[in-house]
């Protein structure tokens with residue numbers, strides 16, 4: 147598609163939302179460049195698997211060229227599945243069942259999804275460029291400035307630079323995220339051992355949140371089975387494009403209170419894994435096996451935070467999307483889906499502005515007015531779920547961990 151340079155968009159951050167917006171704008175013929183702080187695409191693990199809901203899938207469907215969208219579905223896990231809430235011994239409390247429709251919910255590998263979102267953006271993603279600020283003025287209207295002092299001109303600047311956004315304080319003053327008491331130590335273990343799945347058949351397509359007797363402690367796990375090997379699927383659909391190495395795995399997370407994670411352990415993978423091992427001792431043996439076989443370099447700590455509603459938007463031609471505005475605790479799987487939805491809501495409005503000449507300030511204000519209500523509904527839902535599932539309220543916790551599991555059969559015997 148031909149692009150025009152009379153209208154240009156600079157995006158800070160090559161995460162899910164930044165790349166999705168870049169794809170959308172490319173398809174609309176808009177000159178777009180993405181500036182990423184990391185030195186290269188896969189310098190660190192960016193999460194493991196992600197559940198896409200209808201908003202996330204719809205965003206990919208309208209942003210990506212059709213073969214790339216099909217590639218996302220082909221490499222993803224099978225549709226449907228369940229989310230089970232259990233006690234610490236994996237006895238069911240209750241279960242949510244997802245629809246078996248390819249376009250309603252899909253679990254995909256995050257690194258594979260990022261590779262798909264990067265495909266076709268050659269020369270438009272610039273690594274090692276850490277955004278620092280937006281300067282107003284100049285012929286294009288704005289300049290995105292980097293930490294090394296260099297800057298680039300743009301008609302519109304979009305901060306998609308995640309929870310620690312460097313642009314947030316300037317663009318959305320006095321709305322920094324608020325810390326929560328909870329954290330997660332996440333890891334990944336191989337799904338197959340000697341040709342056998344480490345996950346019993348009864349949980350084959352289930353995500354499981356196992357809630358400990360003690361409030362504020364839980365363990366989550368889910369398996370990720372690639373529908374088609376990314377290597378083979380990429381070679382078939384986009385020969386030459388980079389496909390990350392991939393094998394089926396189990397993603398898990400130990401949820402605990404932030405004050406249980408010593409500051410000295412926070413950047414230390416071995417210390418984090420030891421902490422996860424020690425704090426999973428009361429759980430089902432399957433949980434302990436998963437932690438014990440975790441791949442060390444995939445261990446990561448996430449301190450849960452909650453976005454604050456914006457009080458004002460300070461630079462009319464610049465805006466934010468995704469976790470930079472509305473980070474939420476990972477309960478309900480809505481963070482990434484909301485970020486992808488932002489990309490399309492904003493992309494659609496920018497494409498219209500470019501086509502019919504509506505002032506950019508107006509379309510950006512329209513995006514912000516549309517985004518804030520749905521995004522903060524998701525933030526409130528995620529924060530509420532976190533409180534209910536991990537908080538100290540005695541009655542709901544007692545029902546979840548003591549009453550409901552007694553009414554259900556044993557899903558996984560403690561062999």
Ligand SMILES: Cc1cc2nc3c(=O)[nH]c(=O)nc-3n(C[C@H](O)[C@H](O)[C@H](O)COP(=O)(O)OP(=O)(O)OC[C@H]3O[C@@H](n4cnc5c(N)ncnc54)[C@H](O)[C@@H]3O)c2cc1C
Nearest residue numbers: 159161162163183196197276277307308468469481482483
């Ligand atoms: C354990 C876990 C599980 C999750 N599971 C799900 C799920 O199942 N479904 C779901 O919808 N969501 C899920 N989420 C949430 C989801 O991962 C995030 O909401 C989503 O990644 C946000 O996308 P984003 O584009 O805003 O930011 P990110 O994807 O975080 O991308 C931000 C990018 O900006 C770059 N950057 C940072 N600072 C700068 C700078 N100054 N200049 C330039 N670049 C910069 C970063 O390197 C990064 O590449 C989960 C989160 C966690 C922690």
